[in-house]
Amino acid sequence: MNSKGSGAPEPFSLSPMLALLPRLGSASRLELLVTSLFARHEAVEGLREVAEGSVRKNQTAAESAMLRQILDWLSVQTGKNG
Numbered sequence: 380m381n382s383k384g385s386g387a388p389e390p391f392s393l394s395p396m397l398a399l400l401p402r403l404g405s406a407s408r409l410e411l412l413v414t415s416l417f418a419r420h421e422a423v424e425g426l427r428e429v430a431e432g433s434v435r436k437n438q439t440a441a442e443s444a445m446l447r448q449i450l451d452w453l454s455v456q457t458g459k460n461g
Contacts, residue, residue, distance in 0.1 A: 399449075410453060419446055427443060
């Protein structure tokens with residue numbers, strides 16, 4: 380959800396993979412998506428706890444690591460690092 384109060388959803392919630400692609404090597408657009416990235420990280424951490432099967436556990440671990448790395452770049456504290 381957009382934290383600016385406009386009611387419009389953030390691009391990340393509509394199309395996560397496209398929203399994450401930076402322009403011309405810049406990752407500055409990610410700063411606009413911190414709320415959605417953090418919410419997804421928390422959701423994936425919850426999924427990791429209940430995931431069944433090695434493939435699903437590997438998928439959730441990989442997604443969590445990717446999101447945690449992005450949040451670290453943006454200096455956002457998550458449960459694992461702060």
